[in-house]
Amino acid sequence: MAIEKAMFAGGCFWCMVQPFDQLPGIKAIVSGYSGGHTKNPTYEQVKTGETGHYEVVEITYDSEQFPYSKLLELYWPQIDPTDDGGQFQDRGSQYRTAIFYYTEEQKQLAEASKAELNNSNRFNKPIVTAILPASTFYRAEEEHQDFYKKQPKAYKQDRAQSGRDEFIAMNWKENKPR
Template sequence: MNDREVATFAGGCFWCMVKPFDELPGIIDVVSGYSGGHLENPSYEDIKAGGSGHYEVVQITYDPALFPYERLLELYWPQIDPTDDGGQFHDRGEQYRTAIFYHNEHQKQLAEESKHTIEESGRFKKPIVTNVLPASTFYPAEEYHQKFYKTNPEEYKQDRAKSGRDEFIDGHWKNK
């Protein structure tokens, strides 16, 4: 029995997408990186410039017996604005769009079902634009991006505070 699986999520700036998943029972690792584009071995500068087609993503290695994929999805959606197709919060551009990259048909089915549930919830006035896409090559980001909330806690807090992410989460997800 395989005790490890991989999930890949795009939710805007990958710095803000690591902490919600990191250090939970059953989560083995969370790696910031790039996926979905056409440029081989992209650098952060390539991604930041746009045009490569890549998304900033987090790739999560997890034990599905301890942390099932459904729970990952439940944790993913409240981290994002699923109605924004131009980026996330103050991060604008194709590299900051939202997407769920599935690694097998079971993940695809669960991702599509969860998206449908969000669409039908009435929580948002605008359409849900988060893509459900087949996983493609994952490129880990440079080391200085990994676990940024731990290695640069003050910069992380400042960036997150000015992004508008927390206000959106509080307004759309808390206690609903």
């Protein structure tokens, strides 16, 4: 086993857990905050947009069973990589997209996948998702962990209102360029 960590920001962290959850080789997915300047931030602080933190998920995985490149393939279709003002209904710097890398190999794979997406002509705007070195990860409060399981009705309602699913259906289904 080769246990590694990956960290992704894709807007509201509630929507970034379920796509990765319960896949072979995925050991844990934790919602949290990273990339900012406030130590031990709370949800209330992060949602102001003043901490510099992104809402993120930290994924612990077995890279022999589920390689990082597969995580990237799963990550991109969860987001609008052309929006630098947030994601869908969630606006602000805390909801921007980013790939946080832990190793040089992760950085290279992330940059290559971003370049491939940018060159695919899938979108008529540039890919703005940041690729950043991983910084301190702060675990979010317990009520935000596995939100889609704990609060399925609220999760489905929030997701339906966000516009995320419509965007995914229009831009990512069958992996066809638009």
